[in-house]
Amino acid sequence: MSLPRQLRDESDYEQLPEDVAVSAHIADVEERSGFTVYYTFVIEVKTKGGSKYFIYRRYSQFFTLHAKLEQNYGPENGVTPYICSLPPLPAKIFVGNKKDIAEGRIPLLNAYMKGLLSSPVWVLLDEDLRIFFYQTTFDSERIPRALRRLRPPTRKIKKNSQHISDMERPRAEALFDFKGNAAQELNFKSGELIYLLSRVNKDWLEGTVADRVGIFPQSFVRIIKDLPEEKFPVSWLRCYFHDYDRCHIRDISLEEDVKKLPTYNELLELIRTQFPGIDVALNMKDADGDLIRILDNSDMELLYTRGKKKTHKENFFSWELHVTHCEDLDMYSNRAGENSHTT
Structure with a gap:
């Protein structure tokens, strides 16, 4: 079987819509705070029509995209004639400084995106690929914090376009x-x-x-x-801390999608930072209002499923978390939520 024609083939290139991404490179990395500290890549994207804009993506989003493309077009799972050799994605790294790992991935991910955007037309038109490089409203509202590798684009301001004095x-x-x-x-x-x-x-x-x-x-x-203070979209996680004599309500702000469910270890790490010096345990309520201790990711799935059935405030996670002292086993014979007050 002959190799598929690549993007550099002029006839294939003409088939592409004007808004399809044709090049992309990482301008910087930014530290973000979510269930754990993580880093996002600030990516400048150029479309066939000449538009340029920034998007913000985590390594996990690259990983998810690559898995979907392998499933659709890889030699093991793809369907003839829509099979091609995809560029290798940098492997996951589980040990090391997160910032150093993110910085080290920049040239590798740049090479990956270059290879990906030189793929056959059917790959470039793939829905998952187009969504990955699409500038969302969230992307467009953010301003890169520190563009060490790239100067930002500037805008043309029309006369009389300002409606304030x-x-x-x-x-x-x-x-x-x-x-x-x-x-x-x-x-x-x-x-x-x-x-x-x-x-x-x-x-x-x-x-x-x-x-x-x-x-x-x-x-x-x-x-x-001065300019108004920059505001980033914030989500809130409601957390009930059952101390020995009373229950405190704490709303934790996170830069995470409210639809995301963290792993047990991610959530435990976050809560430990919120209650330093305390050996905490994670819990949820059962149908009778009693506490059940969360021990692993399967319990997290149950927490998420139960939370979806409840009404909740905008920008709040649908599930509520109950935190206890790890050694306080008496809480499991009492009703949660009594004598509560907000801190």
């Missing part, structure tokens, strides 16, 4: 002349007023002067009215 707009006064060394950087002179558009990272801002738009170092300006 100049006095209400975030702005800064230039303290020194600044002449950038790249096309994306904003040139200005001392004393000029710069209207702020976004915060690129802790050292750089994006702004506009006389219809020119670009980025510049914050140290060159005096902030008159």
